[in-house]
Amino acid sequence: MSEHSSILESMKKRIGFDDWGRSDAETYERGKKIVPDCIGTNDDETPIRQYDIAILETNLKNMRAEGRLQVTNQRIIFRAAGRSMAGKTLVQHSFSLQEVGGVEVRRDARFGVGNLIMGAVAALIVAGIFGIISQQIYASNAVGGFVFALVIGIAGLVPFFMIKKQFFIKVLCCSAGLGSLLGASLSSSLSSFLGMGSFGDMWGLDSSWYSGANSGVNVAQFSPILLIIAAIAGILAIIALILSSIRPNFVFVIKTKSAAGIVEIRRKNKNEEYTGYEEVLPGIDADKAVKEINAMINDVTVRGVHALKSWAE
Secondary structure, X not given: OHHHHHHHHHHHHHHOHHHHHOOHHHHOOOOOOHHHHHOOOOOOOOEEEEEEEEEEEEHHHOEEEEEEEEEEOOEEEEEEEEEEOOEEEEEEEEEEHHHEEEEEEEEEEEEOHHHHHHHHHHHHHHHHHHHHHHHHHHHHOHHHHHHHHHHHHHHHHHHHHHOOOOHHHHHHHHHHHXXXXXXXXXXXXXXXXXXXXXXXXXXOOOHHHHOOHHHOOOHHHXXXXXXXXXXXXXXXXXXXXXXXXXXXXEEEEEEEOOOOEEEEEOOOOOOOOOOOOOEEEEOOOHHHHHHHXXXXXXXXXXXXXXXXHHHOO
């Protein structure tokens, strides 16, 4: 068993799957200071402050990293540790404080076409699955299918109004309701238009049982109710899909005295890789870093060791 286990571990390391067994804290180096926990300390170097400044993501490649920015009395360091399908990822920049001339910060939003496409595909899959389930239930018991569609349809609308943000979850919930409602409505319409002849035979059912007549309820007459709720679910799903595609965009650039960027935390574009990630979102300390970083660097470069107590965490 030990030999087989060692062979398996060796194979996992070779193909990069061993990193997936690591905890999030270990993968993203949470709770660790860049200096001295992750990289060595220079002579007479003293860490001052560190910020969880950014979250880096590329959804199509399943890449994610958490970026931290640390200022010492000698240098400024950006380090983002994370994971991808291929294993561990790492981005790191380090420059002397004497080279720093200023900081450029931009925090806005952008419309992600990739997020829109992925959200639409996910919505169609969920709607299709619930539509098939609804049709199958309706084919077996029209009343049961109607009730199922109505309950799922209404329940799918609730998160849109009850959950704060989480727009992608809202897309999926509305899509589930939409699929259920359309599935039952389609079955009801087919039963009416085809007169249940061949359609009922296909399922091995007689028309009166399939349409719910044996239960004393003509379900087909309530089909417009399903369509009205489905229209509402469809509209809300589109709204949530658009909102889920609007993503925060964070740009943090530390420049030299000649205005050249030495640490550029921003999403990659067609011409430049920058961090190599499609999206850069603000971290929990982004606002704090924006307020403090420029004043801290100026203070430390001017006053030297006398400024350390003022900025010590």
